[in-house]
Amino acid sequence: MKRLSLFICFVLMLSNVFSQKSNDEVLLHIENQKITKEEFQRIYDKNKINMSTGEITPVDEYLELFINFKLKVYEAEKLGFDTTKSFINEFEGYRKQLASPYLVDEEANKKIIKEAYERMQLEVRASHILIKLALDALPVDTLAAYEKAMDIRRRILKGESFESVAKGSSDDPSVKNNGGDLGYFTVFQMIYPFENAIYNSKIGEVTKPVRTRFGYHIIKVTDKRKARGEVKVAHIMLTVPRGTTSEIEKQKRQLCNELYHRAMRGEDFSELAKEFSDDKGSARNGGELPWFGSGRMVEEFEKASFDLKTNGEISQPVRTGFGWHIIKRIDRKDIPPFEEAVDEIVRKINKDQRSEVALKSLVNKLKSEYNFKEETDNLPVTYDTIENVYVLKQVYLLDNANLNKTLFTFLDKKYLEKDFALYVENNRGNKDLKPYNYKMLYDEFVEEKILEFEESRLPEKYPDYKYLLKEYHDGMLLFEITDQKIWSKAVADSIGLQKFYNDHKKDYKWDERWKGSVYYCSNENTYKAVSNIIGKRSFGRKITNDDLLKQFNTNEEVLKIETGTFEQGKNEAVDYFVWNKEESGINKQYILINGDKISSEVKKFNECKGLVISDYQDYLNEEWIKSLREQYNIKVNSAVLSSVK
Structure with a gap:
């Protein structure tokens, strides 16, 4: 964590995402390496204001700092720091993170974000019937499941009860308890295709079969209402397990009623929860639960929580499938404005199936932009419409097969059968692949190659990305080489560190100090005694001093003692009595001191080791920069420098 924090500091110091007109004028040469004015201008614009003084650092002064930085990066590259496996892997991770925002169809993404926020305004209630079907099911099995779902839908449309049909037909295990009723829920609480079907249907409508990764669903929308937001409550729960005798059930209810009346009489709800609640996870926090909205709690608990009108209001005992509850409202909040909600929406979209919609939209646009063409006769999987099955070309199952036919092309890129075969080998895992799996892998292969190429073009398409990537790269190298040459060396080099201390002892001196005890008495009698x-x-x-404390603080605390070695400014009483400083809010009337002054002296090494290490690091850094400037040829284009503002 410390390493990551240090690196982030470097990147923040260097990063800059201002959009400026491209300018390839060379400002600086370090040996044969060219550094443009634009690169310097971007970093200077970010860092030119001195955070301590608020003043703008002059260009020529900042250039010297920039040269020092570039010399260190050049040295790191020369020593091969950027060729190590750890560096390559870490940089690749950062590169993918930086590229991610650019690999999105912005128009499609905005549409999805807007759709999600609009759906946040509503809570829907629906029932469903599930016909389970694996994602990689054969087409013939898929067709059979679809026809079964359509038959079920026709029965419901003819008047059969949805609940009774669900109990007799649904593969959802929960149907025996809920008859297919899923209760109220809102956006992001169901998988995206399921959510789409519900929000796009009217109340009372029975949908056609909806395909998800679980199979086919027949869905009936039973209600829609304005979203209630979220509520935060605390509760006391008394569990009543299934099979409990009526006598124990009665005892639990009586105890719950008793606790309710105690809470209503003003006893601390938090303390009651800690003592009596069977929900030990929340009991530790006085019964407090996280914020929740519709669909997150069992219906009885949710309804009772949202029915509480004011903060602090306590519900009467509520029975759920878990037992008896007393609920206290802590707070409630409505759906936030779009500007406040958008970041959380984006975070959820990135973890949700709907993110694939924006990605596929981008891939389709890139296919058009790149003039993507498929050789349909060479595709690895075809669909037999007569037999309703996918068929894999047998050549992919042969050893040493000739796989040199072209699958697809775009721009100057060409991908062959053997490229796909290698992709399959690297991504198949241990499972036996069906033709459908090959089709899915082929689609993924095409998408990966399109995005891979687009990612390689990002630096030329987006200057901001190019320079930010460069700054991460250089920042990582600077961190690594500085750690080796300065930070770790200063800590590990005990001999050099000791010599530095010996040579600079005069810089590590204590000012005049005072050593002793300060006695704070609460009254005159104690003071005199x-x-x-x-x-x-x-x-x-x-x-x-321990004897004094035992003697005087028998019944109450009338004496406090502070003992130590004090510099000026560390203790107001010592400042006043020893160095005659003006008093500042202390009551000197009942304060005594007992001790002696210590003259200024050199600090022992272990008393200033941290400061010595810091100074030694500065010394090593100065010496290192001096040697780099002597070692490498540096040329500055003064004419270009004069145009930097």
Whole structure:
């Protein structure tokens, strides 16, 4: 974590995403490496304001810092830091993160975000019947499942009860308890195709079969209402397991009623929850539950929670399938404005199936842009419309087969059968593949190659991306080589560190200090008694501070003692009594001190080791920069520099 934080600091220091007109004028040469004015301008624009003073750093002054940075990066590249496996893997991870926002169909993405927010305004209730079907099912099995779903739909449309048909036909295990009723829910709570079917249907409508990864669904929308937002509650739960005797059920209910009345009389709800609630996870927090909206809790609990009108209101005992509950409303919030909700919507979209919609839209646009062409006669999988099955070309099952036919082309790129065969081998895992699996892998292969090529073009299409990627690259190299040459070296080089301390001892001195104890007395009697005792002996033994505390603080605390070595500014009482500084809010009337001044002296190594390491790192850095400037040829184009603003 420390390493990551340090690296991020470097990237933030260097990063800049201002859009500017391209300018390829060369500002700087380090050996044969060219650095353009645009690259320098971007970083200078980001960092030219001194965060401490608010002043703008002059261009020529910042250029010297920039040269130092570039020299270190050049040295790292020369030493091969960018060729290590760890660097390549880490940089690849950052590259993919940076590329991700550019590999989106912005128009389609905006549409999906808007759709999600509009759906947030409604809560829907629906029932469904599931006909299970694997994603890789054979076409003949898919057709059979579809026809079965259509038969079920026709029965319902003719007047049979949805619930009774669901109980007799649905493959959803929960149907025996709910008759197919899913209750109320809202956007992101169901898989996207299922959600689409419901939000695009009217109340009372029975949909045609809807395909999801689970199979086919027949769905009936039973209600739609305005979204209620979210509520935060605390609860006390008394569990009543299935099979509990009526006597125990009665005892639980009586206890719940008793706790309800205690809470209503003003007893602390949080403390009651901690003592009595069987939900131990929430009991530790006084019964508090996370924020929730529709579809997140069992119906009885959800209804009781949303029926509470004001914060602090407590419900009467509520029975659910888990037992008895008393619920206290803590807070409630409505659906937030779009500007506040959009970040959370985007986060959910990125984890949701609907993100594939924007991606596929981008791929289709790129296919058109790149003049994508498929050789249909060479495709690995075809569909037999007579037998209703996918058919794999047998050549893919032969050893040493000639797989040199072209599958598809775009721009100057050509992909052959053998390229796809290698992709299959690398992505098949351990399972035996059916023709349908080959078809899915082929579609993924095409998509990957299109996006791979687009990603390779991002630097030329988007200057912001190009420079941000460059800054991450250089920032990583700077971190690695600085750690090796400066940070870790300064800590590990005990001999060099000790020598540096010995050579610079005069820089590590204590100012005048005072060592002793400060006695804070609460009243005059204690003050007088303590002043007569401190520093004295009892039966030949010096009276200690612990002795004083035991003697005076028998019933109540009338004496406090602070002992240590104090510099000026560290203790107001010491400042006042020892160095005659103006008092600042202290009541000196009942304060005593007992100790001695310590003259200025050199700090021992272990008293200033952290500071010595920091100074030693600065020293190593200065020496390193000096050697780099002597080692490498640096040329600055003054005419170009004068145009930097």
